Amino acid sequence: MKTLEIPTFECETGNYHTFCPISCVAWLYQKIEDSFFLVVGTKTRGYFLQNALGVMIFAEPRYAMAESEEGDISAQLNDQKELERICLRVKDDRNPSVIIWIGTRTTEIIKMDLEGIAPKLEKQLGIPIVVARANGLDHAFTQGEDTALAATTHRCPEYNHRTTNQQKGDVVKHIVVDVVSDDKSLDEGGKSNRCNLVLFGSLPSSVASQSNLESRRQSVSVSGWLPSQRYTELPALGEGVYVCGVNPFLSRTATTLMRRRKCQLVGAPFPIGPDGTRAWIEKICLVFDVKPDGLEERENQIWKNLSDYLDIITGKSVFSMGDNLLEISLARFLIRCGMVVYEVGIPYMDRRYQAAELLLLQHTCEKMKKPMPRIVEKPDNYSQVQRMHELQPDLAITGMAHANPLEARDIDTKWSVEFTFAQIHGSVNARDALELVTRPLRRKSDSVLGLDCRSLSRQTVDV
């Protein structure tokens, strides 16, 4: 285990399990109420979606597959004609405000020109068509949302800063990503900019309103969300608009917002856990030149309410195999809870976008006197399992492929995918996050008292 103060990054083979990024349709179609998602690809994707999304598929979801056949792949059929036929049906049946095409590995490999066809059909059908290349070749799991949001960014209306902001000098041109820098210089016009805060990242509406409330408590009001509840309510973007991410996997969206829409990024840690939420709000306050009010007391109160969970996990060790990009924020939160994190696997690490989070991780390790976890980008699951055999962590956060085999070898596991779908953002949801983490550990203590079902599947292995 490393005991370095500065995080070091390792990179392995990328031979790991994760969900295909097209799975983002599962939560995005629910978030954007007037959207329809069309996944363009072969049957493999259909099977994956049907299996991964479980019972949701029986609830007439607003997504479908445009299944490519032999004729599409050998170009005997005309891509545009085929897509037109399907989109017309979608329009007649559901009348959505937007159709989002999700490109897959198939469309990449056969070079289907989705971006070229979309504007033509858009004109013909009179419905906006957004193209997101959420394929498994380039991306992992949650990055699917990143590609969809980055594509949607271009459809947001233009923010007219001249009419809202009298002084042109107030508009800050450079980008705030350096968390340690003094941001005072940015904000001569801070007060007048106060309402131009757009948060990006898809959260369930109850969690989004909690975040709105948290920032309103500090007299910073959120002017919009990307994505919004409805496609027709996308927030205005442009010079003078500050944007802040709520999820660590949205680096492409952040880059597009800065480069293409000229927004200013507030580089903050992510609002996961009471510590992350406080740091997140504090950074926003700093940018808007607002003095944070009562944040420390509020955080302490929440930690006090979590004491029953903390008793279970303090001093326990955890190994996170990595598949959804939430790993760094989660590790930082768990270290703050008193756990030792041996390793954090992560599919892709944007050090610039996650700079503030990495810094907070570093501070948290110092504060809690815990070693800095080893951060492994593009992990190799085979090597990770070997390392786990040596380290024998109390808990492994892992995908479904490894969960049962590890359980059978006496390592408790938590399915990582649950952190993506559960509500873990904001201070108020810290209990839910810890409920997930502690469940396997509590199950173990229950089985010590009563029946130990795990012995049924336990095997002896010589390593």
Ligand code: SF4
């Ligand atoms: S795009 Fe790649 S990862 Fe996704 S379902 Fe197809 S083959 Fe699998």
